[in-house]
Amino acid sequence: DTAVSQTPKYLVTQMGNDKSIKCEQNLGHDTMYWYKQDSKKFLKIMFSYNNKELIINETVPNRFSPKSPDKAHLNLHINSLELGDSAVYFCASSRDRVGYGYTFGSGTRLTVV
Amino acid sequence: KQEVTQIPAALSVPEGENLVLNCSFTDSAIYNLQWFRQDPGKGLTSLLLIQSSQREQTSGRLNASLDKSSGRSTLYIAASQPGDSATYLCAWKTSYDKVIFGPGTSLSVIP
Numbered sequence: 001d002t003a004v005s006q007t008p009k010y011l012v013t014q015m016g017n018d019k020s021i022k023c024e025q026n027l028g029h030d031t032m033y034w035y036k037q038d039s040k041k042f043l044k045i046m047f048s049y050n051n052k053e054l055i056i057n058e059t060v061p062n063r064f065s066p067k068s069p070d071k072a073h074l075n076l077h078i079n080s081l082e083l084g085d086s087a088v089y090f091c092a093s094s095r096d097r098v099g100y101g102y103t104f105g106s107g108t109r110l111t112v113v
Numbered sequence: 114k115q116e117v118t119q120i121p122a123a124l125s126v127p128e129g130e131n132l133v134l135n136c137s138f139t140d141s142a143i144y145n146l147q148w149f150r151q152d153p154g155k156g157l158t159s160l161l162l163i164q165s166s167q168r169e170q171t172s173g174r175l176n177a178s179l180d181k182s183s184g185r186s187t188l189y190i191a192a193s194q195p196g197d198s199a200t201y202l203c204a205w206k207t208s209y210d211k212v213i214f215g216p217g218t219s220l221s222v223i224p
Contacts, residue, residue, distance in 0.1 A: 041217060055210050090157070092156070098144075098145065099147055099162060099212075100162060104157040106155055107154075107155070
């Protein structure tokens, strides 16, 4: 039973399209995150939600919009996709904002052509 | 600019060796520091979390230490095994809600 599951695993799309990535955790964690890992493997936090409340919003283009309908779900919607958005996007969760029990999903590889 | 560096970038050792991975962060503001491993094509797995009030944490063959004054953390792996081969990343939580990841050390343990 997957703890943090994100879909789709792979996403290939054309520039200018709008796409969404979904994430669900069944761990009962309060905090969820979206990370971007670029081609050089650098991992950067994009957003963090705690009990459905946005607590971290790093310098991310406003084409990226997270949505947390409940504390078990954190989806990422991307408008007007650009070539530079190609990366692996990871969803993660932790028990609380301290960071205990950090658990990552297996990633969504987004390729914009 | 706040950033994290990890040395070495890559490491290859024969099975059974003890090894040390290093992580440095740029200032003394620290909430906690966490070590992760990432296997190819997978997400990260949390290994150890050290709170700013602690000096070290241990789990099995892994021991992580934290020296706030020098801005350093080390991950010690005892009696390395081929299954330890992965990329190891440290994550510096500078405050309650800000975290910065290092670039990682790619470890290969040769049987």
